[in-house]
Amino acid sequence: MQKLAYLGPEGTFCEAALRILAPDAERMPCANVTAALEAARGGEATAAVVPLENSVEGAITVTLDELAWGQPLLITAEVLLPVEFSLLVRPGTGMPHIKRLFTHPAAITQCRGFLARELPDTVVIAAPSTAAAALEVSMPGSPYDAAIGPAIAGEHYGLVELASRIGDRDDTVTRFVKVAPPGALPEPTGADRTSLVAFLEDDHPGALLEMLSEFAVRGVNLTRIESRPTGDGIGRYFFHFDAEGHVADARVGEALSGLHRLSADVRFLGSYPRADHLAPEPKKGTANAEFAEAAEWLTWLRSGRL
C-alpha cells in the first residue's frame, strides 16, 4: 500500500486533496511542506501531497522553491480542490473575544475582506497549516482565540464554527500535487501538463523571451509562469513553467530540448494528467503526426535522393 506524506496534522485541506487522489493510501501527516517532501525523498513515504497554487493568491512559494532545489522529485498527479474557510473558536468564544487569530498564510490572504470587515483589530499570526492552527486553538490556555480552516478541522479538534464561507471569493480552488522520487512517468492521456524549472545560464536582454519562444513557436500553451529569486542577490531569478501537454508529445519534447540548448540548468518536474481533463487541440503543424512527417522529410532531404 502506498504511504503518502502530506501537510498535516489531520484535517488540513491538503488531507482532503490526498483523500481524493488516493482514498486507500496510508497517510503520514508532516509538520510542513519541507518535511513532507523530505519524507518522499528519503523513502519514509512513497510520495508526498503538497499545495502548489491557488486560484486567488497564486503560488505556494515554499512548494515551488522546495521542488526547484535539493534531490529531484517528479509530479505524478494533481487535484483541484475547492476551498471553503470557516472561523473556528473554542466553545464560549464570541467575535469580541478574538484578539489573536492563527491560520495558514494562504488562508490569511484569501480571507482578507472578512478580517478587515469583522476583525479589524485582531492580530493575525501565520501557522504551519490550517489544522495545526485549529489544534493549537483547541488547547486549553492557548495564546490564540480563533483559527481559520476547513469546517472539518473544527469538528476534529472540538471547535465551534463561528462563521462559515468567509473567503473573499466562494469559487476559490487550490491545486495540490502528488510528488514522488524519479521513476516511470505517467502515460500520456491527451490532457496532460508538464512542469519544469529553468535557470538562466547568462543574464542578457531577452533571455526570458528566448525561453518563452521555445514554447510559442511549437504551439505549446503555458498555464503558469512564475519567477522566483535564486537567493544569490537582488535581480537574480529563476523560472517555473507549467505547459500544456506531455513530454512524450513531440511539440513539448522539442520545446524542452530547445530550453536545454539555451540553459544547461533545466529541471524537469514531470508530465502528468490534468485534473480538469482539458485536452487542447494542437495548433496546425504541431501535432505528433506532423512532427513525425517533418522528421521523415528531413531524413529524406539529408539522404540526397531527391
Ligand SMILES: O=C(O)C(=O)Cc1ccccc1
Ligand atoms: O493548511 C492547509 O490546510 C493546507 O492544506 C494549505 C492551504 C491553506 C489554505 C488554503 C489552501 C491550502
